[in-house]
Amino acid sequence: MRRIFTTGSAALVLAFIYLPLLTIIWYSFSAESVNSFPIKAYSLEWYKVMANDESLLRAVGNSLRVAFFSTVIALFIGVPATFALHKFDFIGKKLLERIVLMPITLPGIVTGVAMLSFFPKIGVELSLVAVGIGHITFLLAIVVTQLLSRFKRLDPNLEQAAYDLGATPLTTFFTVIIPNIRTAIIGAALLCLVLSMDEIPVTFFLIARDNTLPIEIYGMMRRGITPEVNAISTLIFLATIVILILSLRFSRKTND
Amino acid sequence: MTTAYSNRAKAFLLLPMVVWLIAFLLLPYVFIFAQSLMKSDAFGNVVVEFTAESYIKIFTSKLYYATLLKTLMMSCLVAVSCVIISLPLCYFIAFKVQSESRKTMLYTLIVLPFWVSYIVRAYSWKIILGQFGILNGFLLTTGLITEPLEIILYSDFATIICLVYILTPFVAIPMYTALEQIPKSLVEAAKDLGAGSLTTFFRIIIPLGLPGIISGATFALVLTMGDFLAPILLGGPNTLFISNIVQNLFGTSNDKPLGSAVGIVILALIVLVLEVSTYFEKKYSSFKSS
Amino acid sequence: MPILTLSNIEKYYGTSYVVKNLNLAIEQGEFLTILGPSGCGKTTTLRMIGGFELPTSGSITLKGEDISGLPPYKRHVNTVFQNYALFPNMNVEENIAFGLKQKKGSEKMSQNRIQSRVEDMLAMVQMSDFRKRKPQELSGGQQQRIAIARAVANDPDILLLDEPLGALDLKLRKQMQIELKSLQKRLGKTFVYVTHDQEEALTMSDRIAVMNAGNLEQIGTSNEMYYHPATPFVAEFIGESIKFEARAKKTQNDGSALIDVGTMSFPISGKTHKNPLREGQKVVVFLRSEAIMLHPANTNTDAAFKGVIGDIIFVGSTRKYRVHIGNEITLTALETTLGAPQYAVGDEVQISWSADDCSVFEL
Numbered sequence A: 001m002r003r004i005f006t007t008g009s010a011a012l013v014l015a016f017i018y019l020p021l022l023t024i025i026w027y028s029f030s031a032e033s034v035n036s037f038p039i040k041a042y043s044l045e046w047y048k049v050m051a052n053d054e055s056l057l058r059a060v061g062n063s064l065r066v067a068f069f070s071t072v073i074a075l076f077i078g079v080p081a082t083f084a085l086h087k088f089d090f091i092g093k094k095l096l097e098r099i100v101l102m103p104i105t106l107p108g109i110v111t112g113v114a115m116l117s118f119f120p121k122i123g124v125e126l127s128l129v130a131v132g133i134g135h136i137t138f139l140l141a142i143v144v145t146q147l148l149s150r151f152k153r154l155d156p157n158l159e160q161a162a163y164d165l166g167a168t169p170l171t172t173f174f175t176v177i178i179p180n181i182r183t184a185i186i187g188a189a190l191l192c193l194v195l196s197m198d199e200i201p202v203t204f205f206l207i208a209r210d211n212t213l214p215i216e217i218y219g220m221m222r223r224g225i226t227p228e229v230n231a232i233s234t235l236i237f238l239a240t241i242v243i244l245i246l247s248l249r250f251s252r253k254t255n256d
Numbered sequence B: 001m002t003t004a005y006s007n008r009a010k011a012f013l014l015l016p017m018v019v020w021l022i023a024f025l026l027l028p029y030v031f032i033f034a035q036s037l038m039k040s041d042a043f044g045n046v047v048v049e050f051t052a053e054s055y056i057k058i059f060t061s062k063l064y065y066a067t068l069l070k071t072l073m074m075s076c077l078v079a080v081s082c083v084i085i086s087l088p089l090c091y092f093i094a095f096k097v098q099s100e101s102r103k104t105m106l107y108t109l110i111v112l113p114f115w116v117s118y119i120v121r122a123y124s125w126k127i128i129l130g131q132f133g134i135l136n137g138f139l140l141t142t143g144l145i146t147e148p149l150e151i152i153l154y155s156d157f158a159t160i161i162c163l164v165y166i167l168t169p170f171v172a173i174p175m176y177t178a179l180e181q182i183p184k185s186l187v188e189a190a191k192d193l194g195a196g197s198l199t200t201f202f203r204i205i206i207p208l209g210l211p212g213i214i215s216g217a218t219f220a221l222v223l224t225m226g227d228f229l230a231p232i233l234l235g236g237p238n239t240l241f242i243s244n245i246v247q248n249l250f251g252t253s254n255d256k257p258l259g260s261a262v263g264i265v266i267l268a269l270i271v272l273v274l275e276v277s278t279y280f281e282k283k284y285s286s287f288k289s290s
Numbered sequence C: 001m002p003i004l005t006l007s008n009i010e011k012y013y014g015t016s017y018v019v020k021n022l023n024l025a026i027e028q029g030e031f032l033t034i035l036g037p038s039g040c041g042k043t044t045t046l047r048m049i050g051g052f053e054l055p056t057s058g059s060i061t062l063k064g065e066d067i068s069g070l071p072p073y074k075r076h077v078n079t080v081f082q083n084y085a086l087f088p089n090m091n092v093e094e095n096i097a098f099g100l101k102q103k104k105g106s107e108k109m110s111q112n113r114i115q116s117r118v119e120d121m122l123a124m125v126q127m128s129d130f131r132k133r134k135p136q137e138l139s140g141g142q143q144q145r146i147a148i149a150r151a152v153a154n155d156p157d158i159l160l161l162d163e164p165l166g167a168l169d170l171k172l173r174k175q176m177q178i179e180l181k182s183l184q185k186r187l188g189k190t191f192v193y194v195t196h197d198q199e200e201a202l203t204m205s206d207r208i209a210v211m212n213a214g215n216l217e218q219i220g221t222s223n224e225m226y227y228h229p230a231t232p233f234v235a236e237f238i239g240e241s242i243k244f245e246a247r248a249k250k251t252q253n254d255g256s257a258l259i260d261v262g263t264m265s266f267p268i269s270g271k272t273h274k275n276p277l278r279e280g281q282k283v284v285v286f287l288r289s290e291a292i293m294l295h296p297a298n299t300n301t302d303a304a305f306k307g308v309i310g311d312i313i314f315v316g317s318t319r320k321y322r323v324h325i326g327n328e329i330t331l332t333a334l335e336t337t338l339g340a341p342q343y344a345v346g347d348e349v350q351i352s353w354s355a356d357d358c359s360v361f362e363l
Helices: A002-027 A045-051 A054-087 A093-105 A108-122 A128-153 A156-164 A169-180 A182-198 A201-206 A213-223 A228-252 B007-036 B053-060 B062-096 B100-115 B118-129 B134-141 B156-181 B184-192 B197-225 B229-234 B242-250 B256-284 C042-050 C092-101 C111-124 C140-153 C170-187 C198-204 C222-227 C232-237
Strands: C004-013 C016-026 C031-035 C057-062 C077-080 C158-162 C190-195 C207-212 C215-220 C241-249 C257-261 C264-268 C282-288 C293-296 C305-314 C318-325 C329-336 C348-352 C358-362
Touching: A002 A228, A002 B062, A002 B100, A002 B118, A002 B156, A045 A228, A054 A093, A054 A128, A054 A169, A054 A182, A054 A213, A054 B007, A093 A108, A093 A128, A093 B007, A108 A128, A108 A201, A108 B007, A108 B242, A108 B256, A128 A182, A128 A201, A128 B007, A156 A169, A156 C077, A169 A182, A182 A213, A182 A228, A201 A213, A213 A228, A213 B118, A213 B229, A228 B100, A228 B118, B007 B256, B053 B062, B053 B256, B062 B100, B062 B156, B062 B197, B062 B242, B062 B256, B100 B156, B118 B134, B118 B156, B118 B229, B156 B197, B156 B229, B184 B197, B197 B256, B242 B256, C004 C042, C016 C042, C016 C215, C031 C042, C031 C198, C042 C077, C042 C158, C042 C190, C077 C140, C092 C111, C092 C140, C111 C140, C140 C170, C170 C198, C190 C198, C198 C222, C207 C222, C207 C232, C215 C222, C215 C232, C232 C241, C232 C282, C232 C358, C241 C329, C257 C282, C293 C329, C318 C348
Parallel strands: C031 C190, C031 C207, C077 C158, C158 C190
Antiparallel strands: C004 C016, C004 C057, C207 C215, C241 C257, C241 C282, C257 C264, C282 C358, C293 C348, C305 C318, C305 C348, C318 C329
16 A cells, blocks of 8 residues: 555656656647647648748757857866866865856856856857857866766776876876776766757857757747747757767766 | 876866856856946946945845745745655655666656756646646546636746746755665664654654755755746746846846846855755765765 | 885874884895785885875985985886776776886887787786786786786886785685795896785795884894794784783893793793893783693693683684683684694693793883
């Protein structure tokens, strides 16, 4: 009896988590022009509309570009710095660790309006570049948290063994340290891509004319419910699952 | 091991990030703090003149402090709801599922929505709660109502449901991690000493899992306090969170100093919540931090 | 001239010292073991030789050259790490070749020479068939061999080994001890080996340095260490002894004396202590279990003591008896299982030991 109660409530919660997502997928195949219940006819109509929606496709392109460049730059800046945070003690280290986390501990809207107010003062006009700079800033927090825990699990003797065998710090960093945290870097990169693609609060304030995908969808939702959103949402959902499966495969690799 | 790296090498590794954070994170924050102490003229231009006017306005004008209080209450409600919803599922996976592979699968199912776009998840509730949506359709076909209910969507209720839905994975992840850490032998020991399932749950599992529950609830609380999208997308005309006020002040109302001041107040509140939560997490933690 | 000299080495972390005024000279081609309980400073000493820690003061000289301040990658010493530290991103060959590829300038090695050196190393540790495996696909013992091959490949002046057998099971450990010792003989290299396992130290080493609480207690051969401990710590740490406080009397010029324990007394020879004892001197006496002989109560011996068997522990080749002498002393005696008479709990026995077979220190 008690067993049924626990199992039942767990199943209910899972239903609460997944039914809404499944609803979107289901409705994306509706032929009707409003989201009504029950669905009377099915078609791929809305996928066609989506595929011909120029501004939506442009937004996808913008999001991909912002996500790609932000992730690459965040890794280039973040990985060496995380290594330094892991290895060295220096004045202000604790402070730096707190500052780097600010964009994910503090609400996006405040970070957003702060950047909105300040960026034009240093010559960064509102644009996709400003969005990218905003994204890199919060992706640094992701890179540092993800990789710091990985560095902590890395056997310190590996680095010492490399020095012991005559490798300089630079050689050691590239031949021993980076290859051994490779899968964690890939995992962090995937997480960065997804988060950048989804980001709204900061993007919302830094964007000019060129929309990113979530902002475009936000606009569509504000204009009224169009079933086209069902189709694009379904695709986003599927893309997310693919990326998640990829990242799980990387994180499960035992030699990391 | 401090011999291998010169100071120049250390600077080379660290400096790019430090410079970046100062230029694009710290200075913007300092800037809006400064801006919050200035005032705005009739055209929305910021006048460089130091005054506490904006802060005074926040704590004397009902619009601001009442919205702040309402946001706080809504945040607590969301946090508590998330905990209530996550707890049975996390408990089930941590203690009732035996096979490791099934555990991993179920845990992945909790984590997965965390990766799914915020806007997509918010949108799903528009379909469900809309005027011709699933909920109304269902209630109509079962004959429980005769007219579609319009108040379900665009209300405080819809906003809260949506936030609870979006934030549940944030709460469930640390909660599950905490419950999973509890040695199964403790549960067995409690049973061995004659405690029933309920006693074991409330006297052993909840107290030991408390740090994870607190940290999850804090996530939900803080994220709701900073959210401005759910009220716009699902809220009614009166659903106004404090973040919406910030958004308006930087947009249509165009009073940046006041907007900055509200932002700083939100920051201060959130820092306070985080400090209190960290204190309690530490106080109730029975295991060495991992 | 010693190949490696540690002079006045001190290592402090903040105000607490880990190694105190350490002087140690290691000879070319010897197998030296630094032995001590955990926290005695032995690993820190090894890490200072390897260059992973810098001494707070003092100097380290390798082949007459001061290397105290050099980073590890500029020292001609190599280390076999406790958990092997094989690079998981490289296979066996690549691991062994790693150090060879780091050589620069006049020492730079061609691809062919690196390859043939790797072959030699693989053959040396009999792992040629595993060259393409990743470290995590090898057993503990196999990883151990690769770690040794990798460290030896660079032809270091000294090979440092930090409890390299600690992770292996007992049987494999014994086998690897023999292999390591014979490898060291064959290569003629200087090995500095750190362990807390005294049996390992006694079997493998040419000389043993015993450390305790940051101090070097004694350095010498296994024999010296076992039969002539220089300090009470060494006497207690090495082998199995019982320890009791007593008083010396009837001291003779040849160093022999009588030792009083409570109401009983027994003779000791001059070999058991360094400095002549004074009449009435308080001393501490260490007596090894295997030095104690038991005789049936009814035999006619000149044994000094009578005792009663307390309990018996069977340890395979030997039997351990705990014997009570009156209420004051309990001894542990080791007797071989074969041949010797066997006793039961409660049996009365006579107990004797030779006047040479104990260690006496002034208190």
